[in-house]
Amino acid sequence: MSEIEMDDALRAHLAAREEALGRVRRMLVERLHVPLPPERIDLDAPLFGTGLGLDSVDAVELVVAIEAEFALQFSEGAVGPTAFRTVHSVVELVLDPPEGVSRVEPEGVEA
Amino acid sequence: MSPDYQAIREAVAWRRAPELALLSLRGDDARDALLHLCPSRLLLRDAQVEESLLLDADGRPIADVLVCADDEDYLLIVEGLGGDALLAHVEASLPAGCAPEVALEGGRAVLSMHGPWAWDLVSRVLGDDMMALPYLSLFRIDHGICVRAGKTGEFGYDVVMEREALEALVPQVEAAAAALGGREVSAEAVGRCRFENGFFDPAHVPAGVTPLELQLGWRLDWRRDLERDFVGRAAIDARLAAGVTRRRVMLTADAMLSGAMLSGVLHLGGQVVGEVIRAEDSEALGPIASALLDVRVAHGGVRLDEGATVAAPPLVDNRSLHVDPRRHTFEARDEIVFPPLVRGSEA
């Protein structure tokens, strides 16, 4: 495949997206026990019910996993169910957290 | 908002679904046959339902399938391949020695319900227990089954019944839907809502793609150490070996630029990076499209030369996410604070 030429801003944007996707995939396999190879977890795969097949008990685990993995803290009600619909929506959530989500100061954790 | 769209997104909608074929697999070979025909894991217990596919030998999805486990038998609700073509596909696909009882269930038909209050509709028509039907499960009912799956991002039910019994039910459905502010809707309206949610539609599958490009890898069984040879597996393995270079994404765009999007080819900095699969005017979002995009740029927030931006589906915030059958009633629906259908649209 030939190289796609792009400006630095786009290159940085894509690099951040790829990195976040990789971390979300790894988190889903390691913390939520999603039974797929990480690279086979599709960006737009639904998380609950269909898709990756998470259930209600996993829902609270997902929030904790995202907080721990990305050093975030969600205040009550800050994030609606829309943010947890797909891998893609979680990627967007961690890259651009809405109001009510705070960054936790790193304690030896790379944030 | 058109009445059909409003019914699906805000109230209840129903329609007969003649495009769906019903295929049953029974007998001792039913499971082996299923695992050969459908590529998903399908670790189904009785009364569970899973979304799967039918693939052709090239690994291209040719049908959307809801696999319903009825004890040790299976009912496949198939969209995209019907009647004789479906039977021919099954017969051509099964390996030697695998001989389930295969039947097209022509005596049965499907009535679909959609909408944030569809659980109320189905309960009014089929009884209060239906309210408890979990997602991707089925309850047995007189003359058939009721499956909860959905294609619009809203609560969705497929009532699968003997034709006569189903027709006898229609007046009740009609009356109950009217009481819930809903109506009979067209296939096109359901299809447009399905598209807004970014869901798979077997009517829009470009040539040469596999589930890998369509972001349906989760419908494949990845336990590669298993001795399992489903239809299309060799093609998928070959595609993996060669590398997956394109990804199906959803795009949103400025209304002004919809014409350019429809032209088909998509560019980034003047370079060709993909092609449009399907473009629609969404009632909520304006022009939206699905496209096959070079995986290197197939990420949310990437803005293409055509003025279209890659977005994370579902593109709408379905009201059904905010309605809880255990807490809410249609009568008191005004007490629920719904976020706008489109994020940021009322900001």
Place this chain on the structure above:
Amino acid sequence: MSVAIVGLGAVSALGASVPALRDALFEGRHGIGPITRFDVSPFAPVRLGGCVALEGSCFDWAARAAKEAWADAAPGPVDPARVAVVAGTTEGEAHDLVGLADAVAEAVGARGPRLTISTACTSSANAIGLGADLLERGDADLVVAGGAERLFAEMLAGFFRLGVLAAEPCAPFGETRGTTLGEGAGFVVLAREGARPWAHLHGYGLASDAWHETSPEPRGGGIARATRGALADAGWAPGDVDHVNAHATGTAANDDAEHRGLRAALGDRVDAIPITGSKGHLGHAQGAAGVLELFASLVAAREGAVPPTLRVGAGRPGGPADPVRGERPRPHRVSRLLASSSAFGGANVMLAVGDAPSARERGLRPVYVAGRGRVAFAAGAPRDEDRLRADVDLRQTDPASRLALAATRAALDDAGVRVRGALRDRAGIFCGADHVSPASSAAFQASVEDLGLAKASAPAFARLVLHAPGGAVARLLSLRGPTTTLCDPALGGLLAFAYAADHLARRDDADLLVACGWRERRSDAEAEGASALVLTTDPGGLRVAGVAFAGPGRVEEAARALGDASTPRVAASPGCVESLGPLVEARGSVLVVGSSPQASCAVLLRES
């Protein structure tokens, strides 16, 4: 079954005696208040519990309750070896489960068998049922049965994480959703007859949801099957029932499902009778819930009343027609009541209790061993997950569940049985185990240490019930019939076999029961594995000619009860898996005996 309930004893949020419970109920008081024994700030806004005002462990509470029940029963002179104890608990104290039965036995001087049921929130109700069986079988002349539980921070954390706790005092069947945890101890004394019995146990039913780790089957299928089992056991028709004390936790999932299940089993009768939920008074006392809530109905019934469901208000749509609104017991004549319990892990228990002895005679069905299966990994040998794999969804299962599943599948294969269709409702699993999955324990502890109590792992918590592997096997294989788990350090498997064989013989709510003993290693230096036997009523193979339970160190007594001196005798090695060894290996008639610090057990197999 005609077993008299001749004594009651209780330590609960309503006070440290049965009269205290009675007075609170009749004076319109409840026992829910702020939890003070440990820091509840991580769980804000949840801070309430139905707590016991006494200091001490739940073993102390149990001893006190047992003594009260014993004094209430005022039995005449009795041979201590003929007094059995059956205790139910989820957690016991510091993971010691059998210590509860020990404490009760010591309190009343019992030297008969001490059996422990650990099926989470159905434990005490199941214990009463098994206690009645022992009495009816003749393994004891008096039985002290019940359960105890103490609320502690990790327990609250688990329920909190599952999102089922209410900030306000819980309101069973009411508009407030969510439950309030409680604690306490309750024991009954069971006898064949009594001068002034509280009531008579006519029967009970056990059933598995086979649905989900923590959510009830939404149509209440498990409750419905347990109810039908209890009705059949008691010889009652739905129209005979004139009161139900429901499990009614207050959560949306439980209360809706339970009422649906009751309706499925009782039909329109549910609309004609008062249905009480007692957790608004007591909180959800978990392992002690079944027995304490039964007491609420028994003390009210003695005064011609039914207890109220606190805070039910207008009630939920689809809830009971008559949830006994108000603050005080309401006059209502109760002759025959049902008391239900449901648990995480999917176990359901229904007790059928009448005001007069039952005249029903019971026949016994012959029971046969149809299949055996075993999986074992020696000390030091790695766990071979390939041998534990199955064509079912194993996500979020622990090794204990996979071991139990592998042995069960092997046993079913050996029996040549495919559990499908209508058989699913009539097939169940009885397990015996010593300790919960160490892997799940470690996962839960790690989550607490890493993230704090408020973010403890909900899936791991759900697996910290001794019955979780039994529940997982029932779920993954859709075994919807009777189910339970017994705890015993040395005899778990053998006791589960004996209970299953006896259940199958004396009830007709199942056609097939799996008896499974499992053990997951705590470290690589330990062995682990599971053994399972399939019991059926279909003739063929070895017949279970008899089972007997006796007190610790009384193997001879148990063997003698089976009246067979000529059959070759084999002593079972200690261990939940090992104790099943002689039965798994038996190819001809054999008398298997085993003993543990808690009990002795004998099982006689004969060629048929």
